[in-house]
Amino acid sequence: MVDSVSPIRPGLWIALICLVLVIVLMVVATRDARRKKQKAVERKEIVEKAMAGVPPENSSEIDVVWGEALKGIENLQSQLKEDIRTLEEKLAAEREEVQTKTEALKNLARQNRVPITLYELYEGMRHFNRKTREAQKADMEWHNKVGITQIDVVETVQVAPGYEIYFTLDDQQFLLVGSHHRYSRLSFIELSLFDQSDSQLVTVRVRPDQRGQQLIADAVISMKSGPWIQTFLACRAKMDVRHREVSLLAEHRDVQQLKEKFSIDAASEGA
Secondary structure, three states: OOOOOOOOOHHHHHHHHHHHHHHHHHHHHHHHHHHHHHHHHHHHHHHHHHHOOOOOOOHHHHHHHHHHHHHHHHHHHHHHHHHHHHHHHHHHHHHHHHHHHHHHHHHHHHHOOHHHHHHHHHHHHOOHHHOOHHHHHHHHHHHHOOOEEEEEEEEEOOOOOEEEEEEEEOOEEEEEEEEEEEOOOOEEEEEEEEEOOOOEEEEEEEEEOOOOOOEEEEEEEEEOOOOHHHHHHHHHHHHHHHHHHHHHHHHHHHHHHHHHHOOOOHHHHHO
């Protein structure tokens, strides 16, 4: 007689075992979740009591309070570190942008010969008050060619001696302050230009040669944008014209001297 009950297949046993394991894991996970939730509620109640001024009742509550406090401090430190990192990045970007613009302004000032312009004005006017009236009148005629109509010089005797030159250029009042600095192997003049509201427009440092006719070195220390730049660019152009006129007059005098030395006249030239 053949038994009608067939044995359970091995695959079915494995499926049943897996199902039991899944159920057990789900029960354990649910229990752990409930336990964690309960602990979270208890920790919250303990922290709220501590914040309300109720002291912890036992060591476990003390551990909870300290644990939450340390966690809050860690979160705060992490946030502060992130804020500092963001600030550092912003400052680095701003520093790079400012340095780029600063270098551009410095190059623009030097290309337009702002240092040499201030130096030539300073050298041309700083001894004005020491001259006689006739010499001052001749100087004013000379300075009028570049738009300067009034000059007043005050000699300073502070730590760095120099001059304060008040002058009017194209109907605008300016103050040019020069300070002479001398060291063992280095000397330079610091020139600062101010407008009539005592706002500092530009500061340069120049190092002239021994004859004071050319600059060995120059540097732009600070500069503020404004309409004064156009005024001084126009002044620079007029100064170039004035210098060219002087050069042409000198060349003309040389020609006249040659003509006188060799007795060259119009009749001989025509022959």
